[in-house]
Amino acid sequence: MTDSAASPALRWWERLGPLLPLLGIGLLVFVLLSLSRLGHTLTYADRVRASDGWGWLFVVGLRMDSVLVSFLLVIPAVVLLAFPPAWATAARRVVVWYGTAVLLAVVFMELATVRFLDEFDHRPDRLFWEYLRYPKEVIETVVKSAWGSLIAAAILLPLVAWGAWRWCRLLMDHATPWRWGVRLALLPLIAGILVLGIRGTLSHRAVNISTAAFSNENLLNQLALNSTYTAVYALYAMGREADASSVYGKMPAEKVIALARRATGLPDSTFTDPAIPLLHPVPTVLKRERPLNLVILLEESMGAQFVGCLGGLPLTPEFDALSKEGLLLTRLYATGTRTVRGIEAVVSGFPPSPALSVVKLGLSQNGFFTPADLLGRHGYESFFFYGGESHFDNMRTFFQGNGFARVVDQPLFDQPEFLGVWGVCDGDLARRAANDLATLGEKPFVAVMLSTTNHVPFEFPDGYIELYDQEKQTRHNAIKYADWAIGEFFRQARKHAYFENTVFLVVGDHNVRTTGDSLVPAGAFRVAGLIVGPGFTPGTYDRICSQIDLLPTILPRLGLDLEHPLIGHDLLSLPADAPGRAIMQFADAHGYRVGNRMVVHQPHEPARRFLVDDQDRSTATDETWPELTEEALAHALLSTQLYRKRQHALPAK
DSSP, rough: OOOOSOOOOHHHHHTTTTTTHHHHHHHHHHHHHHHHHHHHHTTHHHHHHHSSSGGHHHHHHHHHHHHHHHHHHHHHHHHHHHOOOOGGGHHHHHHHHHHHHHHHHHHHHHHHHHHHHHHHHSSSOOOOOOOOOOOOHHHHHHHHHHHHHHHHHHHHHHHHHHHHHHHHHHHHHHHOOOOOHHHHHHHHHHHHHHHHHHHOOSSSSSOOGGOOSSSHHHHHHHHSSOOOHHHHHHHHHHHHHHGGSSSSSOOOHHHHHHHHHHHTTTTTGGGOOOOSSOOEEEOOOOOOOOOOOEEEHHHEEGGGOOOGGGOOOOHHHHHHHHHHTSEEETTTOSOOSSSHHHHHTTTTTTOOSSSOOOTTGGGGSSOOOOOHHHHHHHTTTEEEESSSSSSGGGGHHHHHHHHHEEEEEEEOOOOOEETTTEEHHHHHHHHHHHHHHHHTTTOOOEEEEESSSSTTTTOSSSSEEEEEEEHHHHHSHHHHHHHHHHHHHHHHHHHHHHHHHGGEEEEEEESOOOOSSSSGGGGEEEOOOEESSTTTTSEEOOSSGGGGGHHHGGGGGOOOOOOOOSSSOOOOOOTTTTOEEEEEETTTEEEEETTTTEEOOOOOOOOOEEEEHHHTOOEEEEOOOOHHHHHHHHHHHHHHHHTTTOOOOOOOO
């Protein structure tokens, strides 16, 4: 390396010795993350400016970035300070290649954030890792819907890799070697600084992802984070699912159950089985000689803003016409932002949690409540119809293990009219389901249909709708085709005798692009919901309700005396002054709304409270609401408790 005759312009930083690569790599990560945060902030400038306290975004961002940088520098610090002189060549290679990989990963994650923020309004989290389990679907979707971004990344990332490699080599070339003893003596000090940086604080609790929650506007909190941190944190959290129920605070299990029982509005004496503490009898509203069938149409991303009769865009003429035949739920809220969350709520009546959906978790793959298990005990046949491959999101295992006798998915469709990335089109699904159900004759049945068309890259056959957007493959046009397919299913079903003896539920699984001005933006959870069939007088239900209320409302009207462990409300039996309730999970934030009051729990943070107006706009409040806050915490912990103890179930046959 250089000696005392070296250029004075280089002397000061060469004297940093092995600290030079650490500082150089760390500084570049800081710069890249800050530039990316600035770019994301400018992209959403209107929303950022409209939020109070947005100036703290970059201050909090630097703090969160320092946690990541400290973590990333641990390996090169050990290599540069602890490796003996004989390993100098190996140390150089390790630092150069490690630094290149780190810088490339940081840039890659920030590039991925562009699409993630646009679609989900938050940075890459556990959903990022979950999608990686399905490379075929993900790759085809990206190729068809984001090919421009793919080409840009294919050009940019190799350049980033080359530049990062050159930068790391330059740093190592100018890092003056120090004696091994000096380096070892310095190691504890550097290690202490890095540990402090990783903790991010001198207090007893280390910085975590909720530390960035400085604002009541979720977008600002997301921009203050960086995507490498959120992705790694999500991976870490996924490996500690057993602790998910403790992130919001402690409460005795008995009290959780007691508060959940109280919130149902049922007398405590109704619950008589200690092994299944929420199990209760459900007498039929009207005894029927032949019980009614149940068909659930679970519609991909059918948010209320796209439904004409709910005040949305004029994209759903079929749904709008059907709404005059049944009970339209004008203020229905999804429990989450993923299809599997919609399945657990609509099909199993299960409340959300910060953990994975029970559709994917091991203890719920059998013995978990579904209407197929319940009604199967009364002689019902059962179907799950899905246009894609049912292995996706573990759906086949969940449905088959919990009472659904027949799973009809893409491989069973002979010569479909249209096949896209996510499977056969909704028209194929509608015709197949309507006709298969007719083969059962007089046997009662329960069926779930899950649509796929309204999903990026929005593929559907030509000739069935008048396009809303000039470009064909847009969300608006896909919703309009999905709506046409709903109408097609009803047209086909009306041809068969079972139609008059069936209750049909048409419901959105979740909304699209969950954005808003709150930690849990309630308006972005509002979805379409319609119940058509005997026992449901045409009209509107205008109070707040949740997806977990749907089964408890329908089951008592099928004509059977039943029992189940569902905590949802029978909407048609609620007192006239009941304000309605919605439970919503947005990433790791749990929202519990009763009327115009909402309590939000986040990991390791005090509960926050919001007043929500009739347009679902939230305003933070200093009111404490002790009873509601306690009830909200109980429901934030309830699902994990029920899952672990396998208590969301029916008694053994």
